Amino acid sequence: MRAFTCPHCSALVFFENSVCLTCATAIGYSRAEGAFVEAAGRTRCANRSLATCNWFAEDDGPLCGCCALTRTRPRDDDAEGLEAFALTEAAKRRLVYQLDDLGLPVVGRDVDPEGGLAFDLLSSANEPVVTGHANGVVTLDLAEGDAGHRERLRIQLAEPYRTLLGHLRHETGHWYWEVLVDRPGRGEDFRAVFGDERADYGEALQRHYDSNPPANWGDTFVSTYATAHPWEDWAETFAHYLHIRDTSQTAAAFGVVVNGPQNVQVRPDEGLVSEPQEASSDFAGIVAAWLPLTYALNAVNRSMGTTDLYPFVLAPAVLDKLRFVHDLVTADRAYLPAEPAEPTAVAG
Structure with missing residues (x-):
């Protein structure tokens, strides 16, 4: 999420605020403007x-x-x-x-x-x-x-x-x-990445709850629930894509960058460096900034004695699915009624 400021005094305001805590101006979120504005003359929900x-x-x-x-x-x-x-x-x-x-x-x-x-x-x-x-x-x-x-x-x-x-x-x-x-009508493209969603959904879900997850599920799925059926694989991957984009945007808005530890590599010739962007259409760049950021945030959480903020591993096949979602989300689209x-x- 982007950082918001009071329209009157420019102080930081949070997404849940209805009053600026610095100058006491009544404010609210205008969806049409994508910003916080003064409440005077506006109708509250x-x-x-x-x-x-x-x-x-x-x-x-x-x-x-x-x-x-x-x-x-x-x-x-x-x-x-x-x-x-x-x-x-x-x-x-x-x-x-x-x-x-x-x-x-x-x-x-x-x-x-x-x-x-x-x-x-x-x-x-x-x-x-x-x-x-x-x-x-x-x-x-x-x-x-x-x-x-x-x-x-x-x-x-x-x-x-x-x-x-x-x-x-x-x-x-x-x-x-x-x-x-x-x-x-992108069904065939979808099936090439996620599998055939025409498989019986009820039977697939029953099998999922009646048995253990497939061995090595993490090699191809973002979660165990994603293994149940291609529809669930899509929904889990779509949700995960939103997690990544929202957290990355918040980090960028607040100037959170990672530049170390020094002499530590994520991949050959690639240091532990992350500078997230508030908006990006470059999937490779999003992932390159995301992974080091999660390593740092997980380390901070562990220092507080809590569980990892990001308890996931993104295997290459999962990244391919995320890229599929990204390409659809960022493509020009017209809404087709049902x-x-x-x-x-x-x-x-």
């Missing part, structure tokens, strides 16, 4: 209190463009559900900001009723909820907003990383498979 939203409303409604993508939320009398809802919406604002920044289409059901993007944020405290995606609708169990619940599942499923933002990136990635791969179709299997 109607979810300002309910979801701590600091964005401004769209011209045609009471909600901001991010909150308007949510079509289902907890009831007003569900205090715990609403607390988790606010946390989830905060993560979703980060997601939508990044999608906008990358120039990816973000099209809601108001524009594309058959296949636009929408979010059902539901609490499993009241009913069974399966986190997943189907035909543009992302369903998320708000129990993921509870750190204890999320950590228990992370350990149970042997996942190195599990966050609300990660869930949103993954599930939204399923929608972008439809938008970037399926509708434009054609009416029978609901597909829910992708997790």
Whole structure:
């Protein structure tokens, strides 16, 4: 994420701020301008209190463009559900900001009723909820907003990383498979890299949960869950690409560079040097800056007695998949509406 400043005094403000902590000016995020602006004369999103939203409303409604993508939320009398809802919406604002920044289409059901993007944020405290995606609708169990619940599942499923933002990136990635791969007719190119997504999804997922991950899975997949089915491989890789781009942009915005230890090589004739860029279309350059940055950040985390910030290894085959995602994300694209179709299997 880029660094933001107060429009009145130029002090640093964070993405969650609604008031400048230096000069007390009321501010908010303008999606149209991609910047924080003074709140005077602007209409706050109607979810300002309910979801701590600091964005401004769209011209045609009471909600901001991010909150308007949510079509289902907890009831007003569900205090715990609403607390988790606010946390989830905060993560979703980060997601939508990044999608906008990358120039990816973000099209809601108001524009594309058959296949636009929408979010059902539901609490499993009241009913069974399966986190997943189907035909543009992302369903998320708000129990993921509870750190204890999320950590228990992370350990149970042997996942190195599990966050609300990660869930949103993954599930939204399923929608972008439809938008970037399926509708434009890039299926054969996709299958050459990820495999044939026409394999039965339900059977593949059942096999995944009934057995151990394939031997040497890390040679070709970014995570064990990616081994379940090509759809999951895409969604995991897409989410991972967003992790890399967002973290690299934040590091660049704050001037974080790596220049050492001296006389240490990452590869032959390549020192431990990283200077991330806020925006780049050069995939090789993104990766070259990313890897040394992760080594340094992991070392800092370990010095604090915590786990690695980045507990992943990117094998050459995984880098090829990430490059495939990068090429689609950075290509010129026109949004193609979905054609009416029978609901597909829910992708997790």
